[in-house]
Amino acid sequence: MVNLPNVLSLVRIVLVxxxxxxxxxxxxxxxxxxxxGDLLGAAIFGLAxxxxxxxxxxxxxxxxxxxxxxxxxxxxxxxxVSGAFISLVQLDRVPAWMVAVxxxxxLAVTGLRSVATSxxxxxxxxxxxxxxxxxxxxxxxxxxxxxxxxxxxxxVGPVALWVMLAxxxxxxxxxxxxxxxxxRRDPP
Numbered sequence: 001m002v003n004l005p006n007v008l009s010l011v012r013i014v015l016v017x018x019x020x021x022x023x024x025x026x027x028x029x030x031x032x033x034x035x036x037g038d039l040l041g042a043a044i045f046g047l048a049x050x051x052x053x054x055x056x057x058x059x060x061x062x063x064x065x066x067x068x069x070x071x072x073x074x075x076x077x078x079x080x081v082s083g084a085f086i087s088l089v090q091l092d093r094v095p096a097w098m099v100a101v102x103x104x105x106x107l108a109v110t111g112l113r114s115v116a117t118s119x120x121x122x123x124x125x126x127x128x129x130x131x132x133x134x135x136x137x138x139x140x141x142x143x144x145x146x147x148x149x150x151x152x153x154x155x156v157g158p159v160a161l162w163v164m165l166a167x168x169x170x171x172x173x174x175x176x177x178x179x180x181x182x183x184r185r186d187p188p
Contacts, residue, residue: 005059006069008051012076015048016083023087023144042144048080049137074113074125077133078106084140093143093157098165102136105172112179121182128171135164 022030022044027037035043055073059065082103088094109129116123142157149156 003059003062003064003066003069005055005062005064006066006072008055008058009069009072009076012048012051012055012080013072015044015051016076016079019044019048019080020083020087023084024090036148038144038148042141045080045084045137045140045144049141052077052080052133070122074110078110081133081136081140082106084144088140088143093146094161098161101165102168105168108172109175112175116179116182119182119186121186123175123178123182126171126174126178128167128174132164132167132171135160135167139164 019041022037023041025037030037030040033040052073055069059069082099085094085099085102089096089099113123139157139160142160144157146154146157
């Protein structure tokens with residue numbers, strides 16, 4: 001069903017390639033619009049992140065929660081975060097192994113949720129997963145803006161990155177435990 005929350009999720013997906021192009025194009029390429037590439041990238045990422053907050057809030061408030069939205073929203077989140085982090089690896093701002101952990105967790109959790117859903121047992125996002133997403137947004141914005149902000153603000157991104165990595169692992173373990181509970185209740 002087409003509704004505003006689902007359209008916002010689609011907008012987030014459409015912004016991902018634009019974000020990656022802006023992040024990976026030499027920063028001076030964007031001088032013609034009066035903003036450096038890092039600021040433009042941060043603005044695009046910030047806007048996309050706001051659509052994530054807004055689509056869920058609108059869906060709940062308007063009672064427009066749909067199967068399509070429940071599929072699109074996490075997909076859009078994963079594409080946005082993965083695109084940003086992979087671009088940050090290219091820019092040498094994040095170690096590749098950290099991004100492998102992050103993307104690996106996203107793929108594993110998606111698989112677990114899909115199996116649970118196929119058994120008729122939804123595994124909605126947990127509060128821990130929401131905190132992880134908030135830490136991801138903070139880390140990405142902090143790392144994107146680090147070259148432009150004064151000390152000690154340039155440390156926000158790296159500190160948030162380590163917090164986010166811990167939440168990534170912790171939330172993966174939480175999802176795995178919840179999945180095992182589903183299997184115990186409904187064995188294959």
